Amino acid sequence: MNYPEPIFLQKTTSTNTYLAGLCDRMPQPELTCVYTSYQTSGRGQRGNSWESEPGANLLFSFVVYPSFLEAGRQFFLSQITALALTNVLSDYTEDICIKWPNDIYWKDKKLCGTLIENDLTGTSISRSISGTGINLNQTQFLSDAPNPVSLTQITGQTYNPTDILHQVMQRISWYYRLLQDGHTTEIAERYKRMLYRKEGLHTYRDCEGSFLARFRDIEPSGRLVLEDSNGQCRKYLFKEVTFEL
CATH class of the missing domain: 2.30.30.100 (SH3 type barrels.)
Known part of the structure; x- marks a missing residue:
């Protein structure tokens, strides 16, 4: 394992907020991850909230310190998270893809959402916290989100969130090393191959x-x-x- 043992929280407001506070108090090792089965104030892109039934899904955040990466290239951080999620979820079902910039879709339905918050020092990224919600075992969605779906709705199986988390973090660790080693062209090409609606009008x-x-x-x-x-x-x-x- 190339990352610290993830920290489990029974309940928190938001894993991004919790991890940011933890890092503010004392810098945490790279790829430190926190996860929970219930967020009271989960956040998504564009100020949206993230609906998640308590205990049903995987909600997690991890931190890296990519000071080697210029601010104008921060999209690579989004790409490596999306690729890791796509790789893992593709082991369980077909038709997994990345909807630009970083949602994970099954066909035309949203399976995962990610919110990345970067801190800059000068022109470089000093800290990046990436938070993701994966719909695993939820069977009903009550919000007005237009197209949610869970893995259990797709496959009829139930999933252990901790097992899925370790699989995702292993892939994130692998892609992050690829990024550190400067293999940005490979990351970008892999990302484009997995895109939603990459063919046709x-x-x-x-x-x-x-x-x-x-x-x-x-x-x-x-x-x-x-x-x-x-x-x-x-x-x-x-x-x-x-x-x-």
Whole structure:
């Protein structure tokens, strides 16, 4: 095992918040991970909350100190987490993919969400805390989230969250070493191969409305490059475009 033994919390407000506080009080070893079966204030992208039935799912955060990585290349941290999750979940079912930037999908349904919070020192990333929620054993979703799904709904099996966590952390550790060793091209290519809607024309929406486009590329900054049905190249940073489902 190339990471410290994960810390289990019976209940917490948010694993990201708890781990940040732990690191603020005393720097923790790299790849220190905390996980829980219940968050009272789980956070998602765009200020959303993350619905999770108590005891049903895997909610975890881990910390790294990637001072070798410039702020403009922080998207690689998102990529390695998404790849690790995709690799592990693909062992249990087919049709797992990454919806840009870092949601994990099964077909057209959301299986995992990740929130990454980076601290910068100068132009480098001094600390990165990545928090993920994996829908494992939940069978009903009560929020207005449009398309959640759990692994148990897909397969009919139930899962041990701690077992899944160790599998994910082993893959994260492997990808993080790849990043430390400078293999960014391999990471980026693996990520692109696993993307949701990487083939064909699909519907997207930006500030000007809906449009049809096909995937063209992901820039090192994380910017999504699309080509619309008129042949025009369109480039988007996070939150500037949405996928219409």
